[in-house]
Amino acid sequence: MNLPFAESSEQNKSVIFDAIKSFLQGDVLEIGSGTGQHAVFFAGQLPQLNWQTSEVESNLPGIEAWIRHSELTNLLPPIALDVLGRWPERQFDTVYSANCFHIMGEAAVAKCFEGVGACLKEDGFLAVYGPFNYAGNFTSESNARFDAMLKARDPESGIKDFEWLDQIAAKQNLRLLEDIAMPENNRSLIWQKRT
Numbered sequence: 001m002n003l004p005f006a007e008s009s010e011q012n013k014s015v016i017f018d019a020i021k022s023f024l025q026g027d028v029l030e031i032g033s034g035t036g037q038h039a040v041f042f043a044g045q046l047p048q049l050n051w052q053t054s055e056v057e058s059n060l061p062g063i064e065a066w067i068r069h070s071e072l073t074n075l076l077p078p079i080a081l082d083v084l085g086r087w088p089e090r091q092f093d094t095v096y097s098a099n100c101f102h103i104m105g106e107a108a109v110a111k112c113f114e115g116v117g118a119c120l121k122e123d124g125f126l127a128v129y130g131p132f133n134y135a136g137n138f139t140s141e142s143n144a145r146f147d148a149m150l151k152a153r154d155p156e157s158g159i160k161d162f163e164w165l166d167q168i169a170a171k172q173n174l175r176l177l178e179d180i181a182m183p184e185n186n187r188s189l190i191w192q193k194r195t
Contacts, residue, residue, distance in 0.1 A: 026093030036066030104154030117172025
């Protein structure tokens with residue numbers, strides 16, 4: 001079977017899982033599931049989860065192929081989700097997203113936090129993985145080069161400032177619990193919804 005494959009997803013799935021596994025519980029919504037590799041790996045490690053993948057419409061067939069190939073019963077069929085559009089009406093215990101915020105513009109990231117605020121249960125967790133700036137500064141030269149490459153392709157994209165993310169998270173009653181250093185100058189940020 002010809003499955004879509006992202007080398008970076010294969011390389012980082014174990015280290016991300018180890019960092020955030022204690023925050024993955026119950027019904028999980030993954031925003032921007034990409035190829036579906038993380039969903040298959042994480043759901044396989046924690047069979048007690050119900051994992052809901054989501055992506056833009058064009059990427060759904062690849063995720064469906066991974067889910068069929070995995071034969072996991074706790075992986076739900078993927079749903080189409082544009083963060084600027086309509087969000088699922090159901091509630092989730094955890095929302096997870098990897099390597100999405102630097103691809104989105106600021107308006108999309110802000111709408112993403114609004115969507116998470118609406119669909120995340122009280123005391124639920126938001127886990128976000130990727131590169132982030134602190135106090136307006138890049139954490140490495142490689143991140144600065146990566147940001148320049150992103151902006152050359154799409155001026156709206158780019159590495160976001162942690163402080164800005166935390167500010168808009170707070171508007172959705174999301175309180176930062178953990179800021180975990182990860183390999184390759186990435187971070188795992190964990191918020192919890194507390195009203």
